[in-house]
Amino acid sequence: MTESPAPPEDRARWRNWAGNQRAVADVVRPGSADEVAAVLTAATAAGRRVRPIGSGHSFTGIGSPEDVQLVCDGMVGVRSVTDDGLVTVGSGTTLHRLNAELLRRGWSMTNLGDIDRQTIAGALATGTHGTGARFGGLATQVRGLELVTPDGEVLACSADRSPDVFRAARVGLGALGVVTEVTLQAEPAFALRAVEGPGTLTAALGDFTDLMTSTDHVEFYWFPHTDATLLKCNTRVPLEEGLHPLPRWRAVWDDEILANAAFAGVVAAGRRVPALVPPLARMSAKALGARTWTDHSHRVFVSRRRVRFLEMEYAVPCADAAAVLAELRRVHEASDWRSAFPVEVRVAAADDIPLSTASGRATAYIAAHVPAGNEPGPWFDALEQIAGEVGGRPHWGKLHGLDAGQLRDRYPRYxxxxxxxDRLDPGGVLSNAYLDRVLGPVGAHRPR
Incomplete structure (x- = not known):
């Protein structure tokens, strides 16, 4: 490894996207793996902790710095694309930039979540996923990682090179090293035909498996205080069949005016007068009408989210999802809670990644939200308790109350x-309070 001086530090205030995590730390912006190594070895020698950060879209404290914050925005862009779609990209590249650069080269990501502001390293570290019963989360698309460990080693890992590190680091929580480069398996660019429209929670629960496998990528949003859902069914189609995107006026009306501006008004009104939330929820459920359109895959997968919120999402076995949702509805109806945000429901295939929320089991994801600045209170507590009864696993970047002892019981490969x-970071250089809580301090665990 060529020695490089550590980039200069600037003391700065930091807050995440939702504003619920804040910190003051020294900030460094390395531009290469060697510069990352210099930052980490200096911190190790000084007994300081370093946290890498992407776009700060997590709601938990997973990215919150205590001493040094390592910002990855100097390591961006597509480095190479092979003829068979292996794409190597800088770890600080945001998903929306990656999608655009892939499309220009004739490639697409196999699956995506509905937000694309995250960096690729941050999305992988927290287990970001989309929906689709046959498709895994983003980490299942990873074929290689360049990882800088706290002792300054630049480690290239894959299924064939340091396979134990590769297995773990695909969803690594930023706890094993700083990811500086990622190699992903892309596929030839494709389109999605989106069919969206109203449904009911009663119908969804009555035939959950058939509904969620009816097309390639299915999700729905349930509006508490009602039985109404917004159902989204996306089917993969070749680009050769042609694109039929939404007319500009319809996209602006649905996605900017109704889904963002009008919804922001609903949230604000509900904050001022909580009694308005139930009728406003019924109005919101009826506002978005049916629509069908076909566009490049990433333009269908991704939605704009301009109204800021806090989120809890639990991954439960697919076989238990309908019962969890039914109990969540029952508890909600028996309470006086006011829930303006819909509950999002998605699915994913099982994978073999130790700390993936879908590790070893086909998974359904159930996500609840409250406006940013609000206390989640009993609404999130209820979801956590109900999901916990079936071994639910919280998304690493979304709010939850579990600790290392509880999580160890829910992950067979924990x-x-x-x-x-413990082997790669024996000094806990890459840890923080959140990781100490969910993984335990370095060396604290003993074999079962």
């Missing part, structure tokens, strides 16, 4: 991950 963490 100890495998922690053993890799």
């Amino acid at each position: 100890d495998e991950f922690v053993a890799v963490r």
Whole structure:
């Protein structure tokens, strides 16, 4: 490794996207793996902690710095694309930039979540996923990682090189090293035919499996205080069949005026007069009408989210999803809670990644939201308790109350991950309060 001086530090205030996580730390912006190594070895020698950060879209404290914040925006862009779609990209590249650059080269990501502001490293570290019963989360598309460990080693890992590190680091929580480069398996660019329209929670729960496997990528939003849902069914189609995007006026009306501006008004009104939330929820459920359109895949997968919120999302076994949702509805109807945001429901295939929320089981995701600045209170508590009864696993970047002891019981390969963490970061340089809570301090675990 060529020695490089650590980039200069600037003391700065930091806050995440939702504003619920704040910190003051020294900030460094390395532009290469060697510069990252210099930052980490200096911190190790000084007994300081370093946290890498992407776009700060997590709601938990996973990215919150205590001493040094390592910002990855100097390591961006597509480095190479092979003829068979292996794409190597800088870890600080945002998903929306990656999608645009892939499309220009004739490629697409296999699956995406509905937000594309995250960096690729941040999205992988927290287990970001989309929806689709046959498709895994973003981490299942990873074929290689360049990882800088706290001792300054630049480690290239894949299924064939340092495979134990590769297995764990695909959803690594930023706890194993600083990811500086990612190699992903892309596929030839494709389109999605989107069919969206109203449904009911009663119908969704009555035939959950058939509904969620009816097309390639299915999700729905349930509006509490009602039985109404907004159902989204996306089918993969070749680009050769042609694109039929929404007319500009319809996209602006639906996605900017109704889904963002009008919804912001609903949230604001509900904050001022909580009694208005139920009728406003019924109005919101009826506002978005049916529509069908076909566009490049990433333009269908991704939605604009201009209204800021806090989120809790639990991954439960697919077989238990309908019962969890039914109980969540029952508890909500028996309470006096006011929930302006819809509950989002998605699915994903099982994978083999130790700390993936879909590790070893086909998974349904159930997400609840409250406006940013609000206390989640009993609404989130209810979801956590109900999901916990079926072994629910919280999204690493979304709010939850679990600790290492509870999480260890929900992940059969939890100890495998922690053993890799303890070996690569024996001094806890990459840890913070959140990681100490969910993984335990370095060396705290013993074999089962």
